[in-house]
Structure formats: structure tokens, C-alpha cells
Amino acid sequence: MGRIKSLKCRECSTEYEPTLKYVCDECFGPLDVIYDYDAINLTKDKLNIRSRNLWRYFELLPILNPLNIIDLTVGFTPLIKCEKLGKILGLNQLYIKNDTLNPTYSFKDRPASVGVSKALELGISSVGCASTGNLAAATSACAAKGGLKCYVFIPSGIERAKIVQASAYGAYVIEVDGDYDDVNRLASQAADLFNLGIVNINLRPYYVEGSKTLAFEIAEQLNWNLPDHIIIPIGSGALLHSMCKGFEELERIGLINEFYTKITGAQPEGCSPVVKAFKNGNEEIIPIEHPDTIAKSLAIGEPGDGLYALRKIKKQNGYAESARDLDILEAIQLLAKTEGIFAEPAGGITIAVLKRLVEQGKISKDEKVVCCVTGSGLKSLEIISTPILKTIKPDIELLAKVIGV
Numbered sequence: 001m002g003r004i005k006s007l008k009c010r011e012c013s014t015e016y017e018p019t020l021k022y023v024c025d026e027c028f029g030p031l032d033v034i035y036d037y038d039a040i041n042l043t044k045d046k047l048n049i050r051s052r053n054l055w056r057y058f059e060l061l062p063i064l065n066p067l068n069i070i071d072l073t074v075g076f077t078p079l080i081k082c083e084k085l086g087k088i089l090g091l092n093q094l095y096i097k098n099d100t101l102n103p104t105y106s107f108k109d110r111p112a113s114v115g116v117s118k119a120l121e122l123g124i125s126s127v128g129c130a131s132t133g134n135l136a137a138a139t140s141a142c143a144a145k146g147g148l149k150c151y152v153f154i155p156s157g158i159e160r161a162k163i164v165q166a167s168a169y170g171a172y173v174i175e176v177d178g179d180y181d182d183v184n185r186l187a188s189q190a191a192d193l194f195n196l197g198i199v200n201i202n203l204r205p206y207y208v209e210g211s212k213t214l215a216f217e218i219a220e221q222l223n224w225n226l227p228d229h230i231i232i233p234i235g236s237g238a239l240l241h242s243m244c245k246g247f248e249e250l251e252r253i254g255l256i257n258e259f260y261t262k263i264t265g266a267q268p269e270g271c272s273p274v275v276k277a278f279k280n281g282n283e284e285i286i287p288i289e290h291p292d293t294i295a296k297s298l299a300i301g302e303p304g305d306g307l308y309a310l311r312k313i314k315k316q317n318g319y320a321e322s323a324r325d326l327d328i329l330e331a332i333q334l335l336a337k338t339e340g341i342f343a344e345p346a347g348g349i350t351i352a353v354l355k356r357l358v359e360q361g362k363i364s365k366d367e368k369v370v371c372c373v374t375g376s377g378l379k380s381l382e383i384i385s386t387p388i389l390k391t392i393k394p395d396i397e398l399l400a401k402v403i404g405v
Helices: 044-048 054-060 083-089 109-121 134-146 160-168 180-194 204-210 213-221 238-252 273-280 306-315 325-339 345-359 396-403
Strands: 004-009 031-035 079-081 093-098 126-130 149-155 172-176 229-233 262-268 320-323 368-373
Touching: 031 204, 054 109, 054 213, 079 213, 083 093, 083 325, 083 345, 093 213, 109 126, 109 134, 109 204, 126 134, 126 180, 134 149, 134 160, 149 160, 149 180, 160 172, 172 180, 204 238, 213 238, 229 238, 229 345, 238 262, 238 306, 262 273, 262 306, 262 345, 273 306, 273 320, 320 325, 320 345, 325 345, 345 368
Parallel strands: 093 368, 126 149, 149 172, 229 262, 229 368, 262 320
Antiparallel strands: 004 031, 079 093
């Protein structure tokens, strides 16, 4: 299989051929893609001449034939130094990794691109996902580009803009009367019965590899000098776990010297099972039966990779912290008004958690901090705010009174 060595169980280390397989036969643990790292020759000079999208890291992604890549020009989003916001929060080196600028306006374009491309490579003609919204749009767009049928399963009550967006790409959108965990179970059954490539279920080992490209980009955009601290939102926990895997791989192939960065996970108070486990010193995740938060993208009561995210947080000496809905809304407005970045609640939560950690003395003013802003506020307009309009007649004197001149 060339540079892709195997699929390896996270729990018992049993290895399998890299086919359409996602759980271990021995212990039912999740599987990860393992590469022949000694055979990978990815250098800074090679990267300097490549296109600025996630496929620049092809050697560390699980597609064997470049002809199977479905390219929507995903990735290499800006890493922005935030002077104004940093000053307000008392930080000298604050950066935002702005993934609102991906093709469907969220980081989910990264794993969706890899997952749907792998489906194409495996000869699967129909794909889909279980989604709280962003993945629905990302998977639908990739499927449309690749000429594949797409079925997305969503829980009731998610933002209308996300449903409209997924539908626009031609997907069959199936709303399930239940929460995300109900949706996930139904999609899992559909994958087995109807031969669907559900990117975050039976294609999951390949799908999650796309998320680690955030780590690759952060390292490269900081000239291969890692930040002291990264704050990452937690829904399923896959993003945090995958980013850590990405940094570990960069260290393994010699592009960075050491992965020393503190990793912190951010969850809303109304759905924070990983945070509760961290603060209580537990080694297991207790599911949240009824998530209640405006951060719909993070309303996953039983996070599939929650335990693995928790382990990575502890290993990297980071924190798990939550934020109230009100704090998330205030953080969204603060980020927009200071840096011109409009985030959805799942993106704004990293700013809210950052503010809390600074107040608690857990982040010092001179630490180099990166917050991952993972989705655009345009997807959550009905949740975020009602704009205050000043309506006037087309009269210059009335306008002068409004402006105050």
C-alpha cells in the first residue's frame, strides 16, 4: 500500500489492511491510519513550491492516487495575529486560525474532502454523514464536485441556514426527530444496510485525517515554531485528537523539533461531558442526555472521540473548560468588532474560554496562543443576534443628527 502502512486500533494496537474498516475486530476500538513515516520525504523546500491548500501535505493524507482527490481548494486559511483583541484580553501574542474562510465556511471542509475523496478511491458511489450542520454542507459540496450521491442525516432544530446550504449542493437532507446521538445511530445502520460511505462513520479513519491539516498549517505559518497554547472546540472530540496526531507526525518526520504545546478543549456549559470528566479527574466520559446550548455544532452528548480528546489534553498539560451561552455570544461580538472575524457559536467559544483562562491565571500575557475559529457566523444568524437598525428618511439633516455632526 506504499506510504499507508495500516489501520491500527487505538486501544489494543491490532493492525489491519487499509480498506473500508473502522472498528477493531478484537476490542471494538477505533482505527487510525498509520503511515510508513521512514519512507516519507516531506521537506520545507517541497512545501514552498506547492499549492496552498490541504493537499500540499499529500504524503501525510490517506489518498493513494492523486487522481481521486476531490479538490474544492480547502485549507491554508489565514493565521491572523490579533493585536486589538489581544490588547483587550491582556495578551501579547494572540492568533486566530480562521477556518471560516473555507469553501463552505467551516473546518469541516477538511475532513469531508478527505473522506469523500477516499470514498471515490474505494469505489463507493453514494456518500453521506451524520451532522449537526457544518459537515452536512461540507460533505454535500464535495459529493457534488465528485459526482456522488449524498445523504445527510441531521437532528431536528439545527440552524436553517445550514439546512439550506446542504440542500443547495443537491444532497438528500434527512431530518431525524431526535438529537445528534439518535442521528448517528440511524446513519450507522444506513451505512451497513444501504452500502453508503458515511464519512464520519464507516469512512471515519480516513475522514479524520483531514482535520489534522489544521496542525500542519499552524506549524508552517509560524515558521515551524509551535505556539505555547492552542484552544480547540470539542464536539465529537475528533478535531482535537486529530490535530494532536498531526503535530506528533510533524515531529516524527522532522519538520518540528518537539510537540510541547498545551492543548485546551472548549465546550458549552449545556453540553460539556469532556470538561466535566477533566475537572472531576475521571478516566471516562459520562454522556449528556439532553444537550442545551446555542452552540448546536457542539451539542454532542456522547462524543465518539471524547475520551481520546481527554487523554490528549492531559498528555499535553492543557485544560478543558466550558463557557456559558451568554459568554459565547459576547465573545462572538468581541471578535467581530475587534478583528473583523464573524464566528458561529462553535467558533466563538474558543474566545470565551480563552477569556476565562486568562482571568483564572492559566494563560500568561507573553504566551503565544492560537484559538481555532471553526465556522462562520453566517450559518447561525438567527441564534447570534437581531441587528439594531437606524431607519431614517433620505434627508441629510436627519443623517447628520444620527452621525452626531
